[in-house]
Amino acid sequence: MAPRLAGPPLESSAMKIAVCVKQVPDATVHKRIDPETMRLDRSGEAALNPTDLNAVEEALRIKEAQGGEVVLVSFGPGKAADSLRKALAMGADRAVLVSDEAASGSDLLGTSRALAAALERESPDLVLFGQASSDGDGAVLWAAVADRLRRPLISQVASLTVDSSSVTGKRQTEHGYDVISAPLPAVVAVSDAINEPRYPSLKGIMGAKTKPQETLSLADLGLATDSVGNAGSKTSVLQLGPPPSRGDTIKFEDDGSAAQKILDHILERRLL
C-alpha cells in the first residue's frame, strides 16, 4: 500500500502539525453511565481532555520555533466545537471536527478510522496526541491511528525535538528512559510531563471565535456509516455492576501489637 502521508518535500522547516483532541465530560464529580446506552453520559458541560492541552502546547511551541500551522482534529458530537475553542484561544490556527450522528458509540476502531481519514485529508508533517484520557475512553488511540496512517509512532514522550525531517522523543519507561527517532511524517503521543500548557491570553480568547472551524461528516471523508459508531464497533458493553466490594474493614486499636498484625495481613495477602 502506498504511504498515505507523503507530501511535497519540505523546503523550509515550517511544519503543519495536527493535534488530535477530545472532548470529555467536565463534571468530574458526577460522571455516570447512562443506563440506556451503557455508555458514559456525555451530557453536562464538557472540556478538553487535560493531556490534550499538553499536546496543543507542544504543537504551539514547535510552531513558534520554526513556523507552520497547528490544526486541531477532533471526532465527536457537534458541541465538541465549544471545547475546541480553548485550544484555538491558546493559539491553534484552525479546527476540523468530524461529527456525524452515526458516530455515537464508536469504539477504538471506529474512532481511529475517522481520525485517520481526517488526518490523511490534512496531510500533516506531525500528528500529536495527549497520552491519557480522563474518561478512560481513548487509552491507546494513537497506536491505532499510526497503524492506519502507516507512519512511525513514538509514545509516552516527555521531551521532544523536531527538525525539518525527523522527530526525536525521550520517553520514560518502566526501566529507565529511551530516546527514539523517526522520520517525518510521524505520530507522537506526549505525556503530561512534557510541558505546562499556557493560559490563553485575552486576545487569544477573543480571537478564537473567528478562527476557521470545519465540520466534516462521515460522507465527506468517504467513510461508510457502519464503519464507525455502534454499527462499526467490535466491542460491546454488556452490563454494569457494583465493583467487588472491598469486604469488611478490619479495624482495631493498637495495643502494642498493631505492627505485627499489619505485617500478618500483608503476608496473608501475599503483598510482600
Added chain:
Amino acid sequence: MRLLVYLEHHEGELEKGSLGVLSKATALGAAVGVVLGPGAIELAVRAGSYGATKAYACEDELLAAPLPQPRVDALATLVEQTGADAVLFAASILASDVAAGLAARLDAGLNWDLTDLVLVDGELVGKRPALGDTVLVDVGWKGSPGIGLVRSGAFDPVESGGSAEFESFDFTTEDFSALATLVEQTQEESSGPSIEEADVIVAGGRGLGSPEAFSLLEELAAALGGAVAATRAVVDAGWYPYSTQVGQTGKNVAPKLYIACGISGAIQHKVGMQGSGTIVAINKDPNAPIFDFCDIGVVGDLHQIVPKLTELVRSNRA
C-alpha cells in the same frame, strides 16, 4: 477457546504481569504464548511451566529494540497463520501500543484495563472498572480475534510445571514499521520506583505532625520496595514535594498496597487512591473517614507503629 498471550520480558526474565495473564488464559482455554526479541527462544521454552500448551518465538533483528510497530507485524502474521480467538496482553507502555496497533491492523475489537476474564456460554467476557473504579463493567467482543489489555498485576502467575511445544516463526514486515529507531536506551538505577509505578506506597498526611516524620515513611517504603506519597495538605505546607501528591489535584495511583499514615481520608485524597488493591490506614482519630473505605484500619500512633512495622518487614525479608 484459543488464547494467544503476548509474553513481555526484560533482562532475561519473563515479566510477572505477562505470566499472570498466561496463567489466567490457561484456566480459560488453550493458552499459547509468544515471545519476541533477543533471547526469545530460551524464554519461550519457559512458558510451558505457566500453562502454555505451545510457545512461539522470534528473534528477528527488527525486534531488537523495544518498539511496538515491528511487534504488530509479528503478531499479525502469527495470528493470520495460526489463528486465535483472543490475543491477550498485560498492560505496559510497550504492550499497550502493540495491542492498539494490532487492533487496527486486524480490525479487531480491543477492551483494555481488564481486571478479570471469564467465559460466559463459551464466549469470552472481560471485566473492567470504570468511573474512577466505582462501577464494574462487563465487556465483550464482536468478531474474532478479540484483543484484551489486562490491568497490570490483575492476575498472579501460577506455576503448573508443564512444558510447551516450541516453534520459531518469521514474519512479514510493513514498510513503515522500522522507521522509528532506538537512538539511546538508559536503565535507571532509581532510588526506588515513582509513585505511578510503585507496587507499594506509603503515604503521609497532616497526622504526621511534622515534616521530619516523613523519614519514618521513607524507611518503611525502602523496606517494602515502594514509594512515598503525600496529601495535598502537607504538600501545601511544604513538607514534601508536589510530585508525590496523591489526590484530586495530584496524581492517581492504584498500587497493590497503600499504607496511609496520619491521613484523614477526605474525598479529595480518596479519589486519587481508591483503586488501590489493599489499603491500610493508621490514624489516631477513630472517626477519620478513611476508616470507612480501608481494608485494615489501625487506630493508633503512627510514630510508634511505623518504625516497628519497618523493623518487622526487614527481619521478615532477611
Added chain:
Amino acid sequence: MARPIDFAPEFGAADAVGTPTDPRDERIEVGIAIVGAGPGGLACAIRLGQLLEEHPEVRERLGDVPVAVLEKGKQPGSHLLSGAVVNPRPLRQLFRGRLTMADIPTYGEVPGESVYLMSRRSAVRIPPPPTMRNHGNVILSLSDLGRFLAEQAEALGVAVLPETAATKLLVEHGRVVGIRTGDRGRGREGEPLSTFEPGSDVVAGLTVLAEGTQGFLTGAAIEQFGLEGENPQIWALGVKEVWRVPKPLRRIVHTMGWPLRKSAGYGEFGGSFIYPMGDELVTVGFVAGLEAKDVEFSVHDVLQEFKTHRLVWKILRGGERVAWGAKTITEGGFHSLPRRFNAPGLLLVGEGAGIVNVPRLKGVHYAIESGRLAAEAAFRTLKRGEVSSRVGALDSYDESLRSSRMWKELYEVRNMRQAFDKGFFVGGAKASMMTVTKGRMPNGRFPTHPNSAAPLMRTGRASSYPKPDGKYVFDKLSSVFASGNRTRDDQPNHLKVTTRVRRPVAEAWEWMCPAHVYEVGRDLGGGMVSVEITPSNCVQCGAITAKGGQLTPPEGGSGPEYTLT
C-alpha cells in the same frame, strides 16, 4: 465580645481602582464591557445585541467588538447558583418577538406550593404569606439559564469571554474607561510561574458591572464615586444541594423556624427552600443572615440538620446527592441601594447593586430587568451620539429604574428584613403589617448593621449539628468536591483576611465558611490565634466579605464548576 469588624484587613477600594497601564496598542478595545455572565450581565448583552442588530449604524461605531461579557468562571454558569423560582415576566420581555418561554430551559411553572413553620418534631402548614406566593413563576437552574443566555448573546454577536476575572476598575479623569483583567499563572507567593500570562487593560466607552453578590468592582465603584446608600449593605448565606430522588416532588416548599432559633438575641434569620427540578431532581437549600451571632453558626451544618427533619427525609429518602454549592444573597433591600446607579462611563446592574427583593428571596428577574434597562439606556446614549462618560449621560438608566414596577416592589418591602432584628415573632408581626399596608406602616427607615459588627457569643450551637455519614449528611470537604471545585493548589491567596485575630473571630470564620477555608491555627497568646487559610477550597460565596474579610477575584477559571445549581 469579639467582633469580626474589628479585624478588617488592610484592603480598600483603592486597591481595586487604577488607570490603564498597558501601552496603548496593547490595550484591548471593546465598545461596551460587561462584567459578569450572570442573568443581569447577559440580559444587558442580549438586549444590546438585539438593538445593535436593528441599528447597524450604531453598531459600527462600537468597533470590532461591540459588546464583550467577561466571566471569571470556567464558563457561564460555573459560578451561578440560586434556588430558583423566577418570575418569567422579564424573560418574556427580553425575548419578545424572538423566543417564547418554551424555548428557555426551565422545569416548568410552579406546580403548587406549601409553606411550613418548623419545629424539631413538627411542620405546621401555614398559608403562604403574600410575599411568598409563586403562582405563575417558573422553576429553573440558574447555572443552566446562564449557559443558555450566553449562547443567545453569542448568537447576537456578543463576545463572551470565560476564565477572565475583572480585577481593577480603570478610571481616568473621573470617568470609568474600562477594566483590567487578572493575571494568570502566578504561584503561591505571587511569583510568576512558567505559564504566567499577565492581565490586560480592556478599554471601553461604557462599562456595565453585573457582578452579582459581593460585586468586587461594584463595591469599589460605589466607594470611588460616592454612591453609598443610606443603610450599610448586609448579606445572607445560602447553601444548597441538588438530589436525584426516586419519587417526584410535586410542589415547592418554603419553611421558616427550626433549625433557626427565634429569639432576637441569636440573630438567626432565614429559612429553607425545597424545589422540584423535573421529575428526577430536587434542590434543597437553606438561607440565613450573616449577622448570626453564635460563633459556631454554620449554614452548611444547619442545612444538614434541616435535612434530618421528617418532612425533608420523606422527600430525599432513597436519593443521591449530585451537587452542592453556596453563595451569599444581598439582603439590605431598598435602603441599602446605592443612591445612584450610574457614574461617568459606568452602569450598575442587578444584585451587585443590591437589587433583590428580600422577603420574596427573588433577584434573578430583577437582574434581568435591570440588565435590559441598562442596555436600553446605553443604547439611547449611543444613538444620540453622546459620550457615555459625560456626567449625566446615563441618568436615563436611573430614571427608568425608579419608574419601574421593580422599584415600587422594593420600596414596599423596604423594612421587612430589618423588622426581624427583633426576633421572629415581633418581626413576623411587623412584616405582616408591612405587607398589608404595602410598606406604609410601620413607617420610617429601619437601620441595618454591617454583618461583621455583630458581637459574637457562644451558645453551643454546634451540638445540634448531625454527624456526616457521607450518604445523607455531608461534611464540608466532600461538599466542596461536589461543587466541581478543582482550583490549582498553588494559586496566590485571593482572600484578604487578617490572620492574627481574637479566638472567637477565627472560630466564627471556621464555622461560617461553607467550604472550610479557614481554620483556627496556633495560639499566639493573649487570647489571639493565627488563622490557617486553604484558598483552593474557596467556592467564592462571599461570606467572608460580609464577616470582616474581603473576597477578591481569584485567577480566572478557578473556583466551582456548577452545572445544576
